[in-house]
Amino acid sequence: MKDSSRRGFMGKAFGGVAAVGAVASLFAMKKSWDPLPSVKAAGFTTLDMSAYNENELVTEKWRGKPIFVLKYTADMIAKLDEKQKGRTIVVGSDHYMVNLGLCTHLGCIPSYDNAEKTFLCACHGGMYDFTGDVTKAPPPRGLDIPPFKIDGNALVLGEEGPEYKKMKETGVTL
Numbered sequence: 001m002k003d004s005s006r007r008g009f010m011g012k013a014f015g016g017v018a019a020v021g022a023v024a025s026l027f028a029m030k031k032s033w034d035p036l037p038s039v040k041a042a043g044f045t046t047l048d049m050s051a052y053n054e055n056e057l058v059t060e061k062w063r064g065k066p067i068f069v070l071k072y073t074a075d076m077i078a079k080l081d082e083k084q085k086g087r088t089i090v091v092g093s094d095h096y097m098v099n100l101g102l103c104t105h106l107g108c109i110p111s112y113d114n115a116e117k118t119f120l121c122a123c124h125g126g127m128y129d130f131t132g133d134v135t136k137a138p139p140p141r142g143l144d145i146p147p148f149k150i151d152g153n154a155l156v157l158g159e160e161g162p163e164y165k166k167m168k169e170t171g172v173t174l
């Protein structure tokens with residue numbers, strides 16, 4: 001093989017390898033842009049609201065965050081004032097608190113005292129009532145309410161139904 005034709009062959013071979021590499025890396029980039037199917041599905045969490053017991057706090061998970069679900073007793077419902085009613089989610093004839101389980105001060109997870117029906121954040125002593133409204137500083141506001149949609153007996157977290165939109169409009173949640 002003459003020197004010039006060897007150079008031509010080497011050039012083509014190198015060019016071919018580089019082209020394959022470029023296509024492969026474009027494919028890899030595209031794959032990393034596309035959300036994984038599991039991530040798409042994880043955007044929504046459906047809760048069967050008939051599965052909860054009264055005054056028993058259950059911590060669910062939505063998008064990796066803790067979600068407090070608390071079903072009220074008849075006594076709790078009877079004591080609700082207008083502000084607390086505004087934070088309450090009604091599914092059928094049952095009433096619930098469904099809040100992000102992260103203190104609005106610096107993000108600690110408050111604990112629920114079911115005898116007192118209050119939440120205490122041990123980090124700096126912040127307190128919330130059973131609807132998640134703040135009763136003692138330093139938290140600047142009540143627990144946030146995740147986007148939800150009522151669907152029959154279920155609550156779909158991650159979708160914005162009319163009840164959630166109203167809570168946002170009236171400043172009940174951010």
Ligand code: FES
Binds near residue numbers: 103106123125138
């Ligand atoms: S993080 Fe809850 S009171 Fe500070």
